[in-house]
Amino acid sequence: MARDGTATRTKIMDAAEALTLDHGFSASSVDRIIERAGVTKGSFFYHFDSKAALARALVERYAAADLEHLEGNMARAEALSRDPLQQLIIFVGLFREAAEALTEPYPGCLFSSYIHESGLMDSAILDIIQVTIDRWRKRVGDKIDRAAALHPPRLPVDLASLADMLTVIFEGAFIVSKVMKDPRTVAQQLDHYRNYLELLFAPADTRTDDTRREVGLDA
Amino acid sequence: MARDGTATRTKIMDAAEALTLDHGFSASSVDRIIERAGVTKGSFFYHFDSKAALARALVERYAAADLEHLEGNMARAEALSRDPLQQLIIFVGLFREAAEALTEPYPGCLFSSYIHESGLMDSAILDIIQVTIDRWRKRVGDKIDRAAALHPPRLPVDLASLADMLTVIFEGAFIVSKVMKDPRTVAQQLDHYRNYLELLFAPADTRTDDTRREVGLDA
Incomplete structure (x- = not known):
């Protein structure tokens, strides 16, 4: 994976983790995660199936x-x-x-x-x-x-x-x-x-x- | 409140508490709570505004x-x-x-x-x-x-x-x-x-x- 790809993946994971610690798993929707991470939905689903x-x-x-x-x-x-x-x-x-x-x-x-x-x-x-x-x-x-x-x-x-x-x-x-x-x-x-x-x-x-x-x- | 009313209120609260302990607050929707409690939505909103x-x-x-x-x-x-x-x-x-x-x-x-x-x-x-x-x-x-x-x-x-x-x-x-x-x-x-x-x-x-x-x- 290219360096940029890894950085995006990490950014998504960091945003999701912080959101989960604050709001729980259920309320941490893909929409809220990508908003917080500042990435597109396409980018999210490039890195994670679900x-x-x-x-x-x-x-x-x-x-x-x-x-x-x-x-x-x-x-x-x-x-x-x-x-x-x-x-x-x-x-x-x-x-x-x-x-x-x-x-x-x-x-x-x-x-x-x-x-x-x-x-x-x-x-x-x-x-x-x-x-x-x-x-x-x-x-x-x-x-x-x-x-x-x-x-x-x-x-x-x-x-x-x-x-x-x-x-x-x-x-x-x-x-x-x-x-x-x-x-x-x-x-x-x-x-x-x-x-x-x-x-x-x-x-x-x-x-x-x-x-x-x-x-x-x-x- | 009539005895029946209190019993229904308790039934809703018990169902919601058990659901929250298992699935968290966010995933415990009103629909899932009334299904578990076996009460109608009307009954839920008679007892709780939200x-x-x-x-x-x-x-x-x-x-x-x-x-x-x-x-x-x-x-x-x-x-x-x-x-x-x-x-x-x-x-x-x-x-x-x-x-x-x-x-x-x-x-x-x-x-x-x-x-x-x-x-x-x-x-x-x-x-x-x-x-x-x-x-x-x-x-x-x-x-x-x-x-x-x-x-x-x-x-x-x-x-x-x-x-x-x-x-x-x-x-x-x-x-x-x-x-x-x-x-x-x-x-x-x-x-x-x-x-x-x-x-x-x-x-x-x-x-x-x-x-x-x-x-x-x-x-």
């Missing part, structure tokens, strides 16, 4: 970027520490760092938009979302398993759902950020997830001594 | 039920313990109890459906959602403040966002429950929130001794 084909391309692009964040930040965390618990804490911290740079409420998550209209979606689209979330569960879950083997948790917990909790917090924080019009929500909630991991896995004795001093319990 | 008026009635009903759960479970928790930390833990446990009874993935949250199409929504509807989430923030936040005053947190934390975390977990868990088709998600995630509160606020010395024994650290 709105459904565009939705599929959007979710594939979104999932690929999402998994790149997962693998990229995990690789960075693994290079920054040898200990799986520290890697996990650094991994969450790297997402927190990115979230802290937000100056507007989070625009939303395409997966979540599609799930809220799941009755209208191709099963292929719902499968891509499920597979992507499952990849997070397995990658983060594997790290949690290794952390738990070295640092026994201080409460009996279900480790698989602890891995899912990161996805839960992202999705929930995007919504609360949007409702409350607060750009800080995502970073704050990732902070709490990180705290929970630390309290759950950090060696009981050291932590206790350190934090007891910190909060003035050992005055 | 689809927008119905959406407003739905969000008001949803918010009222939501605040009833908040206040009802908080009142029960306050009757079950004198200590604010225990009240908080019981409060989360009561929601967990209800979530554990689910046998199907969570159907979704009307607030979240509307937020995902916020570009189409009346500002009055978005205001109701914001006010409702703010009521959770204040009610749970007040309890957290009292708990923290008696049981200093073991890590420095932002208490307002800790209160919001309950809403974040509900919203995020609804989504993950739906994606992964797993009815256990909500109860499991509430468990993690409760664990976090316990680890954060429970007296360091007692907890440490108990749980060290529990996980076999003091063999």
